[in-house]
Amino acid sequence: MDDHARTPWQALARGRYLRSAWPWRAAGYLAGSTLTGPPILLGLVLLAVAGIIAFPLLALLGLAGLPAGAVERRRLRLVDADPAPTPHRSPAEPGLLAWARLRYREQATWRELGYAVLHGSVLWWVDLAAVAALLGLPLLLLTTPLQLALAADGEVKVLKLWLVTSQPEALAFAAAGAVLLPVLLHPLGALAGARAALARALLAPREHELRARLTEVTRSRARLVAAFEAERRRIERDLHDGAQQRLVALAMTLGLARLDAPPGPLADRLATAHAEAGLVLAELRELIHGIHPQVLTDYGLTGALADIAERSAVPVATDLSAALPRLPESVEAAAYFGVCEALANIGRHSGADRAALTARHTGEALLIDVSDDGRGGADPATGSGLTGLADRIAVLDGTLTITSPPGGPTVLSLEIPCPVSSPENSAP
Secondary structure, X not given: OOOOOOOHHHHHHOOOOOOOOHHHHHHHHHHHHHHHHHHHHHHHHHHHHHHHHOHHHHHHHHHOHHHHHHHHHHHHHHOOOOOOOOOOOOOOOOOHHHHHHHHHHOHHHHHHHHHHHHHHHHHHHHHHHHHHHHHHHHHHHHOHHHHHHHOOOOOEEEOOOEEEOOHHHHHHHHHHHHHHHHHHHHHHHHHHHHHHXXXXXXXXXXXXXXXXXXXXXXXXXXXXXXXXXXXXXXXXXXXXXXXXXXXXXXXXXXXXXXXXXXXXXXXXXXXXXXXXXHHHHHHHHHHHHHHOOHHHHHHHHHHHHHHHHHHOOOOEEEEOOOOOOOOOHHHHHHHHHHHHHHHHHHHHHHOOOOEEEEEXXXXXXXXXXXXXXXXXXXXXXXXXXXXXXXXXXXXXXXXXXEEOOOOOOEEXXXXXXXXXXXXXXXXO
């Protein structure tokens, strides 16, 4: 197969058609119609008869094109290297009724039904005739010597037209077949390309259907991100209001018991337990902060970014003069943890003496830049956490850009689309 051709038409145009697998793929595609056309025709006829006998069954006829379309899209791979995805959307609700209601409303369902009727009644006959004439004829001529050798009476009538009684005559017909075969393979490929184009036009998704599916995927992804952030918040609240409060009570009880105990081994053990409870409480608070920082909830992204900068191991100059509006929780969390990761990388890997942090909202997107004067050469492939950060930003349709030449400076830029149409929309 021509490595660059995607269809028989492209292979024909580039002059490498006969030296590739395209002629035989085209023949297989057209001959395969004889395996799908009759069953499709039989199914349509049976459904139509059943609908006449029992009128409610006529509704099934509208869905008869669905399996035919699925089979034909798979067969299309023989002569079209570009995949033909299903044009159908997934129903928003579970159940057979919701599925059927959506299918009847889709244009693709009726296009598939039209293709099934056309294929079952006309196309497979045309394909069979083309294969018989354009491929069967030269192959029949090529096998004339074999037919003559197997003939009991020592003669064979080629194509029911010419009587052949000797091997020289048979070889002449074989030579004619050898000449005709490469010639007729060209229209065979052209016909297969036309059939594939017709199938793609009727069975593949249209541009507006692709846009609708993309919108559906985008909304589904946004719902998943929102659900993920809501679950993080729930876990944070449960730990804050449950386990943390119990640990505080335990530490207070141990502290009081330590004060009441007389000096000795018991007092020493109580002191050790009190200290351990304090360490566990501190670790739990750090864990809660890592799940969802309270400062982000209380003061918004502006206050949270200022808090990150103050706690950074490297001095950070911040430019947060323009207060950021309240944004969706998923956006604020992604931006917060993105800056955390960036400043942590600066402290661990860059060797920088100072860093800078700027953040602003343009009305359409959140823009954050983190830079440092370190050695540069930041590479996501080294496992610095930048790959995970890029994936998290990408979930929100955002982008992460890193400029880090050897010797520095390094600039990490985050851009997350999050339109804020009015001050009211930006309120907490």
